[in-house]
Amino acid sequence: MGEDLYELPKGWVWARLDDISEALGGFAFKSQNYTEQGFQIIKIGNIKPGKLNIKDNKTFIDKIDSSILDRYLLESDDILITLTGTRLKRDYGFVTIVKNEKQLLLNQRVARLRFYPPLYPVYFCYSLQSEPFRDNFFQNETGNVGQGNVSMGAIKEEFIPLPPLPEQYRIVAKIEELFTQLDAGVELLKKVKAKLKRYRQAVLKAAVEGNLTKEWRTAHQGESxxxxxxxxxxxxxxxxxxxxxxxxxxxxxGKTPKDDSxxxxxxxxxxxxxxxxxxxxxxxxxxxxxxxxxxxxxxxxxxxxxxxxxxxxxxxxxxxxxxxxxxxxxxxxxxxxxxxxxxxxxxxxxxxxxxxxxxxxxxxxxxxxxxxxxxxxxxxxxxxxxxxxxxxxxxxxxxxxxxxxxxxxxxxxxxxxxxxxxxxxxxxxxxxPLDEQLRIIEGIERLFSIIDQLEKTVDTNIKRAERLRQSILKQAFTGQLVPQDPNDEPAEKLLERIKAEKAQQVATKTKKKTKSQPKSSAQLALPLE
Structure with a gap:
């Protein structure tokens, strides 16, 4: 992606996801081990843009090897990305964040990004939903005619704009302020659409009760x-x-009836x-x-x-x-x-x-x-x-x-x-009456054409709101949404510190691996009380 990187504001830097987060693909839990309760397995179907739905598509497992639990148990502020969908349809790559949900496990074909402190995970949740990132995400798509996939390796190599830490917080605050206003507008439009649907049914009800042609009947009394x-x-x-x-x-x-019986x-x-x-x-x-x-x-x-x-x-x-x-x-x-x-x-x-x-x-x-x-x-x-x-x-x-x-x-x-x-x-x-049927059809078509136009206007504005949402994200991640503060520590220094801490952690883990340790086969069972 290096050749596609645009120029960033002063104090920002491009960061590779693998340098600033612990990236992990999910585990293939076996369906024969599913239970009615326990740890909930987070699958592709639980993740929608900006939302984690744990109320539907519920799947549980209650006995897990301790090493699997340690590795795939989700934590607050983990970022999740779906990695599989329909090829060329862009119906995956959905991003959400784990908030206060507990006892969740990462399933296969879902990526987990756990950003290193002191980075602000919510900033990255929004950044990964922006169109530039999604465009690059789908450039890595592989698969057959029906199914598209993006690999964990491709995710790790993606670059993301990294601003100074205080600016990450300012950007998120401004995004959420503007998105709240947008959401309120979209919710109002959806209510209008629902009312139009009810009005359409009211027109049909008036038609079959004769109220739509009441004046016509009065003007043509006795003619039908x-x-x-x-x-x-x-x-x-x-x-x-x-x-x-x-x-x-x-x-x-060859029969001929004798009478009309x-x-x-x-x-x-x-x-x-x-x-x-x-x-x-x-x-x-x-x-x-x-x-x-x-x-x-x-x-x-x-x-x-x-x-x-x-x-x-x-x-x-x-x-x-x-x-x-x-x-x-x-x-x-x-x-x-x-x-x-x-x-x-x-x-x-x-x-x-x-x-x-x-x-x-x-x-x-x-x-x-x-x-x-x-x-x-x-x-x-x-x-x-x-x-x-x-x-x-x-x-x-x-x-x-x-x-x-x-x-x-x-x-x-x-x-x-x-x-x-x-x-x-x-x-x-x-x-x-037959002639009144024609008047009823004309009346319905006239009113429905008005409703159709209003619904079209509502749908256009809902789509416009989504484009505006992406416009806000674009401004946010090109440094145009909030002003830069020259007193902020440059992101380059922040990135250097994170890389150094990561290298030290890797070195520590390597030393621990050299010591012989018995392989644990213990399983953890979730208390169901």
Missing amino acids: EPASVLLERILKQRREKWEAEQLAKMQAQ WKLKYKEPVTPDTSDLPDLPDRWCWVNYDQIGEWSGGGTPRTTIADYWENGTIPWVSPKDMKSFKISNSEDKITKIGLENSTANLIKAGSLFFVTRSGILRRILPIALNLVDTAINQDIKALTPSLLLNPEYLLNASLALREDILHTCSKDGTTVESIELSDLRIYPIPLA
Whole structure:
């Protein structure tokens, strides 16, 4: 890195990490030795930028060889850096500091830097989070296509700007003052974003309750076809379709019905029980999903047959693709032969997709509208609505009610969270007249566009705050954040003193090693009381 070193202020010096800290890589603790309590093992997942999370991803061990405990037990002010992540993604190299946490052990692929006194560890915690250091850190990245690594040897050879000791404290004080202000601003932006999310849901609620189009209804009173009449047409169309299908089946079997008695086999969909449902605006009515559409399931072509997947062009939607309200593509695609040789179905565009089996149902019910013909897997159910309906209206009505749908239709006693399809089929939704459905969609789109713009502004400002954070760090470690004091002892002398003390310690350890000592096999057990 020597050729990349920039000029430092007077009194500063570049220091190699191995000269100013004891650098150590973690130990590969064996999973078969893990316990429910004891010493907590600090893994990559416990470390985020500037944060040590010991509440999640908990792993413990209670019996450790004394030599391992002495070497890998973490202490206050130890600096930790993650050394493994996704290659070329810069999703590691995260830095944090151990504060008052006790009984923590250093796991493999995490580096520990223990800075020699009297250096100020918090200064180095911030310095190692700066973009210049991270840029140099990732220049040392090795690994395969998926996994990236940085070695302990590379860490030790990195250089860091070292100011005089009093200035280290002044820099940290100023950083924390400015970061506190930034954090407060970011927290406010996040609250605004949360409010916008609630406002979006409030818009949908107002839409399905008729409040969004109240003025329009007043201006066009008596002009709309009642939703009940629209429902009658939908149900008539539904029955006619069933009768046509039955006749086709009989004709294919060479049968001719003698009378209309076969029509009695038709099952009308259940009518919603409206006794406990709220009143709706004039000309609206309650319907359920069974009344207004046809349900379809999905499936997965055998993954071991390459012809079912390779060069596939048919979108095959699974819960992982249900991240937006409208779907036109998928992460995985299948071939025509894969579609024909599996339980997967091609669902017509304009259908509603409901995730009915997935861990995500612990939090939310994903619902989406497909914009192109799409296949689905077995964890999704599709409702293809009558052509007399506006599918966008149904999407918005379903999104407005999805919290209640999830609560009402969740299946109990299953290993994986699931929706009871029989309950979903008869779930009641408000149906507006067809022309009012269009006004509702227009109103939602208008308000959502405003929300989208506000959210974009919030996200832009959050990103700007992160850039400002890096700008503060850049100023800090180029000597521009706080003034230099000519009375401070130059960092060069501080570094010389640290090197001399380190050399003396190394010499002392070398002398001790020449004396024969029995190898200890003692283990320390953590008292669990």
